[in-house]
Amino acid sequence: MSAAVVDFDVHLSNFEGPLDLLLHLIRKNEMDVYDIPMAEITRQYLLILDAMQDLNLDVAGEFLLMAATLLHIKSRLLLPVSDPDEIETEDEDPRAELVRRLLEYQKYKEAAATMDGFPLLGREVFGRDFPAPELTEGGEAELEAVGLFELVEAFRALLREAPEPYVHEVEAERLSVSDRINAILTLLLGRDSLAFMELFNGRPDRPEVVVTFLAMLELVKLQTVRLLQNARFGTIWIYPAVEAEPAPAVDEGSLGYL
Amino acid sequence: MDISELKPIVESLVFVSPAPLRPERIAEALEIDRGTILEALQELQADYQRAGRGFVLQQVAEGFQFRTRPEYADWVLRLNRNRPVRFSRAALEALAIIAYRQPTTRAEIDYLRGVDSGGVLKTLLERHLVRILGKKDVPGKPLIYGTTRTFLEFFGLRDLASLPTLKEFSDLSPAEVDAAIASVPGVAPHPQTALDDA
């Protein structure tokens, strides 16, 4: 293998594709992209592919296809031009399409790099992607049925807040799901709704949050309670499923897709 | 209502909105003309910029939204224990192609990148950065893709027109790309036969 190839960190995975690899070779060899020396670039390209195969790395079909394209262009350049008029008409430079593709690819590659430099939401900048409590406490907003997603989100938020468990302080009895179910049902007795947060006293620890989550899922499955929310990420309300008066108007009567 | 009374009201409305708020919606809610609302928003924007605050008022996705200053990103990430959003190079390339060329097809993206983009396209759809616009009226009726409002929000762009202009090395017209896609077996490569051809 030539030194030109060895000194370069041969990893096709460093390249997004054959066009990326070719651009790299052109830049590294300071070649003129409008007058690519096909023999040389094909030689280097194939050496890299060989090296890949020697390393038992899977060479993606796209890289092999480009090898074929390079060889094809090279062979066409070697053909003697019999009729000079031919060049003027149909047969442009056999390299032309490749050059256009390389330049076009480079354009989007640079655009991608520029875009990556923007301050991204969730990376450099953060917003409030949740409705403010003011929006959800009005009580006038239409209630939407709560799905599993909202439920899990609410618990995730709680878990983030909840401190790490103090392992030895946890008593097994305190963590029984059936006890928790009974506790929720007791809380609901004689009330027509219960805010989800009321299930927790002060700052719950993780096991408590998890057990409460399981108890809620169980109750929903048994169709003993229904969960409603006035807006995404608003307060989740627990209603007894059997009730004297109908629940407020909602999109759907029950927990749709649980 | 004069602008000094209007400003805190507009401020509170932008503040409670979970997504960038369009001036039109504020105008509608307050029954005040859009121009005055826009003026209030621009004054607020300047106030926040000046005051060295933890967040600023940004014009994004055809609306206005409060966002934290980029220099506080590390602290926010530490508080939320969230991993920052990351994009692979492949996803960014595909996204750039879709953003600049929309409406565009999967075949066009594959051709321009020189590699299969099915996987990244799926990721972009899942992240709601890209959406299916419909079908192209050509044989095979391929799906056509474009960027979403979420894309603008993520990249902090006011609208599609505020994408930076591409450096014009060359310009392949959509027709040229179509022709090339039709003539090059690049879309579904069969390496063996291709090599034999050469």
Added chain:
Amino acid sequence: MDISELKPIVESLVFVSPAPLRPERIAEALEIDRGTILEALQELQADYQRAGRGFVLQQVAEGFQFRTRPEYADWVLRLNRNRPVRFSRAALEALAIIAYRQPTTRAEIDYLRGVDSGGVLKTLLERHLVRILGKKDVPGKPLIYGTTRTFLEFFGLRDLASLPTLKEFSDLSPAEVDAAIASVPGVAPHPQTALDDA
């Protein structure tokens, strides 16, 4: 770090928190003692009070939170009232079934979703996305449903034929189909908190 540097950081952290933020958590994230954090919070509180802003920093149960000024509550409600429609997941599912299987009956929708769809069907009818096409000529004469022109307009489709076929989704995961559906205008995706790498 002195308090004037600390204040905007604390401000940005309270700002991005969906729930009231305890000084302890800020102290933990910034590795600064709780007393200093509390001092910064109290100064911020006074700054906001003084400045006649749209919102103030409030100490509520167990933490600090920005809240809009109570006197702006009516404006906030008015903004909220003309919020764009949001689809529930259930409504989307039912709509997809009707779109792809029309003419279809309530029984078929219920069967495919595995739950009662009476409520969502009513919503879809009220929003004119779905209409009753007639009665099926089988015992019981169930009503049959189909989509409307409003449905096409809403989803930006020229005609029903330009609805992506299920076959086009066949090699896509269910998540991708969701993504594709959710990327339709007017259907708000779940806000993403942490996005994983592609």
